[in-house]
Amino acid sequence: MSRTDVLVNAEWVLAHASDPNVVLIEVDEDVSAYDTGHIAGAVRVDWRQDLQDPVRRDLVTPEAFAALLSKNGIGPDTTVVLYGGNNNWFAAYAYWYFKLYGHDNVKLLDGGRKKWELDGRELVTEVPVRAATDYPVPTERVELRSKRDEVIAAIGKVQLIDVRSPDEYSGRLLAPAHLPQEQSQRPGHIPTASNVPWSKAANDDGTFKSDADLVELYTTAGLTEGAPTIAYCRIGERSAHTWFVLHEVLGWDNVTNYDGSWTEYGSLVGVPVQIGDAAGSPAGGGA
Template identity: 50%
Template sequence: MNTTLQTWLRASALVGTLAIASAANAATPVPEGPLVTTEWLANNLDNDKIRVIEVSVNPGVYERGHIPGAVNFSWHTDLNDTVRRDIVSKENFEKLLSQSGVGNDTTVVLYGDTNNWFAAWGAWVFDIYGVKNVKLLDGGRVKWEAESRALNNRVPEYGKTSYTVSGINTNLRARLSDTLAAAEGTSDAKLVDIRSADEYSGKIFAPAGVQELAIRAGHVPGAVNVPWGQAVNKDGTFKSAEELKKIYGAVGLDGSKPIITYCRIGERSSHTWFALSKILGYNVKNYDGSWTEYGNAVGVPVSNPSGTVWAAK
C-alpha cells in the first residue's frame, strides 16, 4: 500500500471517528411526558429550541448560580400580580415570555428551589395560558446541585419574540366557590389537602416562620390528607406513575371524579396538581387561594379535629 493511500485511509478514519463522537454528543430528542432528567438537560443546554427557566422563591438563589443559560422568573413579581392576589395577567405573561425569547416552537424546562414547588406553580400558570411543550426538571435545583452539575451566574440574553397567548384555560383553577361546593357536597369534586398532618388536623395554623396566616385552623370538610412529600423519592424526583396511583388511590383519588388540590398559599398544591394532572392525567384544579383564603373566609364550614383556637397576642 503506497504512502498516499495510507494517509487517505487514516484521515478518513479520523473523520469517521469525529463524526461518531459528534453524533453521540448531539442534542437528543425531547422526551415524551411532562418531565426531563438532569442528565438529559445537561446534554441539551446548547439547544436553541430549549429555554430553561428558573422559578425560585428564596432571594439571591438564581444570582449566586444557576443552570447555564437559564432565565430567571421571580415567583413573587413575575408569575403573580404584584398588587392584587392573582396570577400574572395575560399581558404581562406575554411580555415575560417575549423578553425571554420563548416562541411557539420552544420547549420550556422549568426548575427551582424548595422542592420544585414554585416551578410547579410556574407549570400550572403556563398551562392556564396554553403554553405548549412545557417540562419540569425532575428533582429541580436540589438534584442538579447534588450531582455537581454546571452552574454559573451569567444572565443570558436572547432575541425577543412576540409571544401571544391563544387561549386561557380557567378550568385549571379552583376558586373559593368551587371549594365550598365540594365541602358542602353540591359538587362531585374530591378535595385533597397536601399540607402536613399537623396543619390538616388543626394542631398548628401554619408551618413555623411563615408570614401568610389564617385565623382558623383545620381543613376543608371532606378533604383527604396526602402530604405533598409522599409523591417524591429521597432525591426529590417524582415517584413512578404506578406508585402515585397507589398512593392517591388509597384515599379514593383514582381519577374517576374531578379533584381540587390545596395547601396554604397554593405552591405545594401546585406540586401535587402536577403529579395528579401531568403524570397521572387526572382532571385536577389547583386552589391557589388555599387555606389562607378559606381559613379567613367568614361563615365557611371548617373541620378542626385538634380544636385549636386562635388568640391574638
C-alpha cells in the same frame, strides 16, 4: 400526558444545552438562589414579581404573562424546562401557570435544583441574554383552576385533597414548619378533604416516585381516577406539585388547583372549617 412527556432529567438538559428552541427557567421560593448559581443558560422567573399581580391577589394578566415570556425570549413553540429549589414547589407552580395560559410545550426537570446540586453538577452565575420575542396574549384555561365559590360548593361532593403537612391540616400549624407562622385567620382544613402531603409523592432527592407508587398513594387515600378533584395547600404552590403528579404524570382528568388555598379559605367569613386529623362532615367542626 405521561411521565416521559412532562419530565426531563439532567442528561436531557445537557444534551439540549445549545438548542435555541429550549429555554431553561429557574423558579425558586428563595428568589436569590439564582444569583448564587444556576444551570447554564437558565433565566430566572421571580414567583412574586413575575407571577403575582402587583396590586390584587391574583395571577398576572394574560398581557403581563405574554410580556414576561417575550422579555425572556420565549415564543409559542419554545420548549420551556422549569426547575427550582424546595423540591420543585414553585417550578411546579410555574408549570401549572404555563399550562393555564396555554403554553403546552413545557417540562419539569425531575428533582429540580436539589438533585442537580446533590449530583455535583455545574452551576454558573452568568446571566444569558436572549433576543426578545413577541409572545401572543393567551387565554386562560379556566378548567385547570378552582376558585373560592367552586370550592365551597364542592364540599362533600368533589374529591378535595389537602396536600399540606398533617400538622397544618389538623390546625396545629398555620404554615410549613420552616416558615414563619402567619397568614390565615383560622387553622384547620376544608371539611371532607383528604390529607395527602405533597412530600409523599417525592423521593428524598426531590424526584417523583414511580407511577405505581403514586397510584397506590392516592388510591389508598381514597381518591378515584377521573372523578373531579381539587387540590389545595396554603398558597397554591405545593398543590400545584400534586396537581402536576395527578394531572400530568398520572394523566388523571378533571384535576384542578385551588391557588387561593388555605390563606384564602382560612380567612373567609361563614364557611365550614374542620379541625383535627379527621376529614370531617360537610358542616365542619371538631374544635
